Amino acid sequence: MGLIVRLVLIVCVLAVAGGAVFLATWDMPAPTARVEKAIPADRFK
Secondary structure (H helix, E strand, O other), X not given: OHHHHHHHHHHHHXXXXXXXXXXXXXOOXXXXXXXXXXXXXXXXX
């Protein structure tokens, strides 16, 4: 039973480390669509 728990913990640690490395090295492109939102002038009075 202890071997199974240790194996599951090792797999979980490797999965978390792999996800962290993936997110750290992923070159996600910046959004290219323009966003224009009209803000009423009443909010600035």
